[in-house]
Amino acid sequence: MMKRSGKHGKHRHSPGQRLTWMPNSQLRATQQRLEDDHKRQVEQIRHAADVESERYRRRSEAEVADLRATISRLEVDLMKVCSMSTFRISAEQSITSNQTNKSKAQEVHSIREDYTKQLAEKASTLENATARTRELEKRVLSETEGRKKVSNRSLSRSNTGRLVRVF
Numbered sequence: 001m002m003k004r005s006g007k008h009g010k011h012r013h014s015p016g017q018r019l020t021w022m023p024n025s026q027l028r029a030t031q032q033r034l035e036d037d038h039k040r041q042v043e044q045i046r047h048a049a050d051v052e053s054e055r056y057r058r059r060s061e062a063e064v065a066d067l068r069a070t071i072s073r074l075e076v077d078l079m080k081v082c083s084m085s086t087f088r089i090s091a092e093q094s095i096t097s098n099q100t101n102k103s104k105a106q107e108v109h110s111i112r113e114d115y116t117k118q119l120a121e122k123a124s125t126l127e128n129a130t131a132r133t134r135e136l137e138k139r140v141l142s143e144t145e146g147r148k149k150v151s152n153r154s155l156s157r158s159n160t161g162r163l164v165r166v167f
Helices: 024-098 102-160
Strands: 003-005 010-012
Touching: 024 102
Parallel strands: none
Antiparallel strands: 003 010
8 A cells, every 4th residue: 555654745554565666547448457367267177077077077077977887787797696496496396396305405505505505695786886876876966066165156256366466
């Protein structure tokens, strides 16, 4: 700030502030140039934020599509295991009814346990993939919203941070 002190006409100003005397037309031209630069920078920031958010959205959609394909494959595998298990159970019943050999019944029982374990593993894998898909979808939504908020905050900060004082 400039202040006159006393009769001597000395000017006071804050350290680091340069006093420059310019005609009004030159001040207007300087101000217009600074405003144009500021607008150009704001547009560049907006464009960069839009490009980044679009890239992130496409990447997230690709991840979701990949997880959905994985889920579909696991569902097919699970159906195959279920149909094999049903076939094995019916085969086990016919074997045990036709044969009285305990060793054969034990063998069938161990096969049934193996397939039951496989079925449980496939079901667990399917549940994990479904949960992961939900988490990624939530994360995509929250990060997209976060990027919009950050972009808006940076634009408002850049608007207020560009005030120029010319004395």
